[in-house]
Amino acid sequence: MKKEFQIFDEYIRSKGLRHTSQRERVLETFLSTEKHVSADELFKLVRKKDRKIGYTTVYRTMKLLSECGLCAEIDFDDGILRFEHIYAHKHHDHLICTKCGKFIEVMKPSIEKLQGRLAKEHAFLPIRHKLQIFGICKECRK
Amino acid sequence: MKKEFQIFDEYIRSKGLRHTSQRERVLETFLSTEKHVSADELFKLVRKKDRKIGYTTVYRTMKLLSECGLCAEIDFDDGILRFEHIYAHKHHDHLICTKCGKFIEVMKPSIEKLQGRLAKEHAFLPIRHKLQIFGICKECRK
DNA sequence: ATACCTGCAAATGTTTTGCGACTAA
DNA sequence: TTAGTCGCAAAACATTTGCAGGTAT
Numbered sequence: 001m002k003k004e005f006q007i008f009d010e011y012i013r014s015k016g017l018r019h020t021s022q023r024e025r026v027l028e029t030f031l032s033t034e035k036h037v038s039a040d041e042l043f044k045l046v047r048k049k050d051r052k053i054g055y056t057t058v059y060r061t062m063k064l065l066s067e068c069g070l071c072a073e074i075d076f077d078d079g080i081l082r083f084e085h086i087y088a089h090k091h092h093d094h095l096i097c098t099k100c101g102k103f104i105e106v107m108k109p110s111i112e113k114l115q116g117r118l119a120k121e122h123a124f125l126p127i128r129h130k131l132q133i134f135g136i137c138k139e140c141r142k
Numbered sequence: 143m144k145k146e147f148q149i150f151d152e153y154i155r156s157k158g159l160r161h162t163s164q165r166e167r168v169l170e171t172f173l174s175t176e177k178h179v180s181a182d183e184l185f186k187l188v189r190k191k192d193r194k195i196g197y198t199t200v201y202r203t204m205k206l207l208s209e210c211g212l213c214a215e216i217d218f219d220d221g222i223l224r225f226e227h228i229y230a231h232k233h234h235d236h237l238i239c240t241k242c243g244k245f246i247e248v249m250k251p252s253i254e255k256l257q258g259r260l261a262k263e264h265a266f267l268p269i270r271h272k273l274q275i276f277g278i279c280k281e282c283r284k
Numbered sequence: 285a286t287a288c289c290t291g292c293a294a295a296t297g298t299t300t301t302g303c304g305a306c307t308a309a
Numbered sequence: 310t311t312a313g314t315c316g317c318a319a320a321a322c323a324t325t326t327g328c329a330g331g332t333a334t
Binding site for chain 1: 215217219235237239240246248250252253256257260261263264265266267268269270271272273274275276277278279280283
């Protein structure tokens with residue numbers, strides 16, 4: 001069994017919640033795509049496996065996944081919430097193309113250092129950061 | 143007359159739009175506060191001067207101000223759009239306290255350099271960036 | 285048995301749109 | 310005169326909540 005299922009199970013148990021087929025489906029579907037899915041996209045994907053599942057269940061399950069550290073909610077300022085994997089994934093930031101909407105994930109340890117310095121200057125305790133660079137991607141520049 | 147009014151006027155004229163008292167009120171009110179105001183806050187402020195103004199007009203005017211470079215729409219991931227001044231203001235980033243919601247504006251030229259390096263590595267043409275550091279502020283840490 | 289869950293429908297909260305009346309140029 | 314604009318009400322969206330019936334433990 002995948003490690004992620006164990007983590008979810010453990011979380012569910014520790015909170016006295018129930019293990020249900022719907023929750024399993026949502027987790028399974030989320031894990032099967034490495035994309036940043038919106039609630040709507042995920043809902044449609046889950047629906048293919050379970051014709052009866054409700055929108056609400058997807059939202060509620062994703063909230064649980066966020067709580068147990070399996071996913072993070074991200075927001076590209078377009079009013080749509082997306083979910084990305086964070087378990088066994090390094091923190092990364094995004095280059096977002098404003099022409100085609102594609103994005104590139106980037107990792108830069110120096111961002112962490114910068115965060116630390118900035119926080120220190122303001123006696124601020126940093127927890128996480130979000131860096132987004134908007135611009136035009138390689139393909140769209142042609 | 144403030145430079146901002148000139149810029150707005152010029153933009154209005156160049157597009158063949160109309161100069162109206164409502165638009166003037168919204169701009170005047172926006173300029174009078176250095177805060178990051180939400181559409182709702184701004185609407186309430188403008189209402190104090192003009193009891194009849196509509197919500198819609200505030201939204202539509204702020205869209206115009208965005209277009210002519212007098213304001214930027216910012217999003218702290220709480221589902222509420224806010225507006226901040228950008229004319230004659232340096233670009234800055236935000237430290238956001240997740241306890242009390244306060245934020246601190248910070249300026250770091252090194253972020254610009256980092257943006258340039260990251261973009262170069264991916265043949266990406268950077269236009270703007272957004273760095274948000276979430277954490278706990280000085281007061282809330284006590 | 286008893287919490288907890290589900291899916292629906294309705295509610296929410298923010299932003300946008302349609303429209304008839306109004307107004308700046 | 311005639312586009313553009315106004316404010317209202319309604320629509321549009323994504324997301325959340327209330328609830329009656331269903332289910333895991």
